[in-house]
Structures are given as structure tokens and as C-alpha cells.
Amino acid sequence: MNASSKPERTRLSAEDWENAALDLIAEQGVGALAVEALARRLGVTKGSFYWHFRTREALLLAALERWEQYGEREVIAQIEAIADPRERLPELFRRVAHELRPHRVYAALLKALDHPLVVPVMARVSQRRTEFLATAFREAGLPPPEALNRARLTYAAYVGFLQLNFTLGLPRISHEDFDAYVEHMIATLIPA
Amino acid sequence: MNASSKPERTRLSAEDWENAALDLIAEQGVGALAVEALARRLGVTKGSFYWHFRTREALLLAALERWEQYGEREVIAQIEAIADPRERLPELFRRVAHELRPHRVYAALLKALDHPLVVPVMARVSQRRTEFLATAFREAGLPPPEALNRARLTYAAYVGFLQLNFTLGLPRISHEDFDAYVEHMIATLIPA
DNA sequence: GGCAAACCATACTCGTGCGTATGGTATCGG
DNA sequence: CCGATACCATACGCACGAGTATGGTTTGCC
Numbered sequence: 001m002n003a004s005s006k007p008e009r010t011r012l013s014a015e016d017w018e019n020a021a022l023d024l025i026a027e028q029g030v031g032a033l034a035v036e037a038l039a040r041r042l043g044v045t046k047g048s049f050y051w052h053f054r055t056r057e058a059l060l061l062a063a064l065e066r067w068e069q070y071g072e073r074e075v076i077a078q079i080e081a082i083a084d085p086r087e088r089l090p091e092l093f094r095r096v097a098h099e100l101r102p103h104r105v106y107a108a109l110l111k112a113l114d115h116p117l118v119v120p121v122m123a124r125v126s127q128r129r130t131e132f133l134a135t136a137f138r139e140a141g142l143p144p145p146e147a148l149n150r151a152r153l154t155y156a157a158y159v160g161f162l163q164l165n166f167t168l169g170l171p172r173i174s175h176e177d178f179d180a181y182v183e184h185m186i187a188t189l190i191p192a
Numbered sequence: 193m194n195a196s197s198k199p200e201r202t203r204l205s206a207e208d209w210e211n212a213a214l215d216l217i218a219e220q221g222v223g224a225l226a227v228e229a230l231a232r233r234l235g236v237t238k239g240s241f242y243w244h245f246r247t248r249e250a251l252l253l254a255a256l257e258r259w260e261q262y263g264e265r266e267v268i269a270q271i272e273a274i275a276d277p278r279e280r281l282p283e284l285f286r287r288v289a290h291e292l293r294p295h296r297v298y299a300a301l302l303k304a305l306d307h308p309l310v311v312p313v314m315a316r317v318s319q320r321r322t323e324f325l326a327t328a329f330r331e332a333g334l335p336p337p338e339a340l341n342r343a344r345l346t347y348a349a350y351v352g353f354l355q356l357n358f359t360l361g362l363p364r365i366s367h368e369d370f371d372a373y374v375e376h377m378i379a380t381l382i383p384a
Numbered sequence: 385g386g387c388a389a390a391c392c393a394t395a396c397t398c399g400t401g402c403g404t405a406t407g408g409t410a411t412c413g414g
Numbered sequence: 415c416c417g418a419t420a421c422c423a424t425a426c427g428c429a430c431g432a433g434t435a436t437g438g439t440t441t442g443c444c
Contacts (some may be wrong), residue, residue, distance in 0.1 A: 009412090011410080011420080011421060011422085012421080014383045027300065029306045029308045030306075030400090033407090034362065034400095034401065035401080035402075035403090036400095036401070036402090037401095043421085044422065045420050045422070045423055045424080046403085046420090046422095046424095047421085047423050047424075048422050048423085050402095050403070050404080050419065051422070052421090053275060054403095055402080055403080056401090056402070056403090066435085069370060087437090093432060105226065105347070109305050109307075110302075110355060111303070111304075111305040112306065113302075113303040113355065113359045114221045114222075114223045114302075114303050114304065115362065119359075119360060122360055123360045123361070123362060126356055127362060130356075130362075131241040132426080145372070146376065149373050149377075150376070150380065152353075152373060153349055153373075153377060153380065153381075154340070155352065155356070156348070156349045156350075156351075156352030156353045156355075156356055157345055157348045157349045157352055158348075158351055158352065159268060159348075159351070159352030159353075159354070159355050159356060160347065160348030160351030160352035160353075161344075161346075161348045161354070162351065163302060163305065163346075163351050163352070164318055164322075164348055164351060165312075168305065168311060168314055168318060169315070170315060170318060170319060170322075171288045180337070180341065181333075181344060181345075182340050184338065184341035184345065185341075186379065188342065188345065189345075189379065189430095203391060203392085203440080203441085204392090224409085225405080226430095226431065226432085227431080227432070227433090228431070228432090229431095236391090236392065236393085236394070237393055237394080238390050238392095238393085238394095238433085239393050239394075239431090240391065240392050241392095242432095242434080243391060243392070244391090246433095246434090247432080247433075248431090248432065278407080281399080294418070360395085
């Protein structure tokens with residue numbers, strides 16, 4: 001029992017701080033990312049932090065870039081591995097719908113679009129994902145201009161869902177209702 | 193020329209502060225709502241503010257409630273005035289798409305979902321609007337369970353669109369492309 | 385025209401969180 | 415085993431924004 005019970009009494013690296021920052025952001029939002037709070041969380045003090053980073057913003061930036069790098073690698077790879085292009089979109093929907101961890105950070109960053117540092121990161125990520133969706137819709141048979149609009153619509157629906165059901169706690173949808181909702185999305189957004 | 197050139201040298205009421213607060217929120221977000229800044233904007237000092245409100249949070253709360261009250265009255269009334277239920281949804285889409293002012297506040301509040309005070313307000317507003325959409329979809333011929341899911345999907349798409357194209361400045365979509373997008377939404381989300 | 389209430393200005397206090405200064409302890413190559 | 419470098423603790427300074435204290439000015443009303 002020495003994996004995550006006590007705060008791991010080794011010394012820290014910059015990456016440790018970045019990962020801890022992402023955890024904190026996922027749990028309490030960007031606004032809660034304070035250096036003294038993070039230090040307490042890691043069982044050290046500010047003195048440690050300011051050895052690794054020049055400023056609080058530097059940590060935030062590093063954490064965001066880290067997230068941008070290692071964020072969606074697996075999902076995209078898994079989907080592109082599916083042979084039949086017409087099977088990719090429904091599979092993507094269902095797979096994404098049953099994740100949780102990755103959405104937390106994304107939802108937290110959506111709530112923090114005040115902050116100038118997160119805007120460009122979110123813009124890049126959202127842009128890439130929308131384009132990924134657009135090609136998937138083209139491969140599913142939609143003519144290019146419609147594929148792009150459908151991708152925009154789909155990704156907007158994803159983003160909005162996070163806000164409404166994650167951040168706001170709109171009438172806590174049940175497990176079965178959620179599955180029905182996902183199937184409804186598939187039926188209306190993906191061409192037969 | 194004495195309507196809005198100089199800051200209106202009359203004395204202020206609580207409502208004046210609330211409206212000014214909403215303007216500021218729409219422009220710069222909830223985070224920028226500071227009492228000294230607002231006071232400067234109105235050409236007075238803090239001394240005035242703390243006569244009208246007990247605290248900064250009290251102002252925010254009052255402003256939010258004000259917005260919740262007088263927010264969507266007209267739109268809903270206009271739409272319900274349309275005789276043919278099947279014409280209501282496309283008309284709603286087009287009409288909402290060509291507004292601007294109301295979306296600014298809503299988008300600003302979406303960015304401020306960190307703040308505990310805005311969450312319940314946004315939850316109530318979003319809930320009501322979703323239900324309004326659901327009945328509209330039922331009136332358009334969708335069976336009740338599907339109507340609800342379609343309403344959720346539609347409203348999520350709206351929220352997501354605001355985030356992606358308003359807050360983030362994703363590739364500034366052109367006017368014609370935007371109209372095409374709206375028509376695409378109508379075609380895919382509204383039953384024939 | 386004068387008094388009471390409403391409204392506003394000025395000058396503070398105070399908490400909070402960032403950043404700095406400086407000295408201490410662990411770790412590792414030679 | 416010893417010095418250099420990496421890592422951390424403690425104790426500060428400092429800016430900024432909320433809230434308070436207190437007194438001044440305007441406005442409505444008798």
C-alpha cells in the first residue's frame with residue numbers, strides 16, 4: 001500500500017507539477033490553480049515550486065501544452081484502425097460517450113475560457129477535432145460542404161453537452177436515458 | 193446629443209448598477225466585475241456602490257436575477273404566436289441566429305461557470321429553454337421521448353456553438369457560410 | 385428655506401495570493 | 415567522503431481588490 005495512499009515522499013520534477021496541476025484543474029477548475037494550494041497537495045511548499053517554474057502562468061502554460069500533446073492520441077488511433085469508414089462514426093460516438101476522465105479536463109477548460117492562456121489551446125484542439133470529424137463524415141458519404149457543417153454541428157453538440165450535463169448539473173440524467181440519448185444522436189447526426 | 197455621449201450626470205439607482213453590471217459582464221466576463229471598475233464606468237466611486245448594495249456578490253446576484261427575468265420573454269412570445277406548429281422551429285432557428293445582443297450575456301455566463309452564483313441561474317434558464325424546445329418538437333410531430341432527446345441535442349448544439357464561435361474565435365465563419373450552417377441545422381435537426 | 389433622507393467622495397483597513405530572498409538538506413559524480 | 419548541484423523550507427515584501435468609517439452634498443417635502 002504505497003502507491004497513492006501517502007503523497008509519495010520522493011522529490012518532485014517539473015512534470016510532477018504539471019500533472020498535479022492538470023488534476024487540480026480537472027477537479028476544481030483553472031481558477032483554483034494556486035501555487036500554495038498545489039504545493040500543499042504535493043506535500044511541499046512554495047520554495048519547491050519556484051525552483052521549477054518562473055511563475056504561476058508558466059506552470060499553467062506548461063500543463064496546457066502537456067494536455068494538448070497527450071490528449072487524444074489513443075482515441076484517434078483506435079478509430080482510424082476501424083476498417084469500414086461507415087462504422088467509424090457510431091463507434092466513435094459510443095466510445096467517447098463511455099469515457100469520463102478526458103472529458104473532465106476539457107469541461108474544466110471550457111469553464112475557464114476567461115483566461116487568455118487557455119483560449120488558444122482550446123481553439124487549436126477544437127479545430128483539429130472538428131476537422132477530424134469532417135473527414136469522417138466525408139468518408140461516411142456526405143458531400144464535403146455538408147460534411148463540414150455536420151462536423152461543426154456534432155462537435156458543438158458535444159461541447160454543449162459537457163456544459164449542460166457536466167458543469168451545470170442539469171437533471172442528473174440516468175444511465176439508460178443517457179444511452180438512449182447517445183443512440184438518438186447517432187440516428188439523427190450520422191447518415192444512414 | 194445628450195443621450196449617451198457623456199456618462200449621464202444624474203444620480204444612480206440600484207437598477208442602474210445592475211444594468212451596468214450586465215453590460216460589463218457581456219463585454220468582459222464575470223471576472224471583470226469589480227466594484228471600483230464599475231464605479232469608474234459610471235462616473236462615481238465605491239462610496240456610491242456600497243450605499244446600494246451590501247456586497248459585490250449581492251450585485252452579481254441581483255444582476256443575474258434581472259437577466260433571468262427579462263431575458264427571453266419576447267422570443268418565446270413571438271414564436272408561440274406562430275399559428276402552424278411546424279413552422280415554429282425553423283422560424284425560431286432563423287430568428288435566434290440573427291440576434292446578437294442576448295447571446296453575449298449568455299456566452300459570458302457560460303465562461304463563468306466557475307462561479308457558484310451563476311450555476312443555478314444558468315441551470316434554470318437552460319432547463320426552461322430545453323423544455324420549450326421539447327414541446328416544440330412534439331408539436332412538430334416527434335413522439336415525446338424522441339422530442340426530449342432532440343431538444344437536448346439542439347440546445348447543446350446552441351451552447352456549443354456559442355463557445356466555439358463566440359468565445360473561442362474559431363476560424364471566423366463568413367456570413368454566407370453561417371447562413372448555410374443554420375440551414376444545415378434546420379435540415380438535420382427538424383423533422384420534415 | 386430648512387430638515388431628513390438619499391446619494392456620493394475620501395481615506396482608510398485587511399485578507400489573499402504572487403513572487404523574492406536566503407539559507408538548509410538531500411543526492412551524486414569523482 | 416566531499417563538493418557541487420538539485421531540491422526544498424521559512425520568512426518576508428508587495429499589489430490588488432473588497433469592505434468600512436466618516437463626512438460632505440444633493441434632493442424631495444413640509
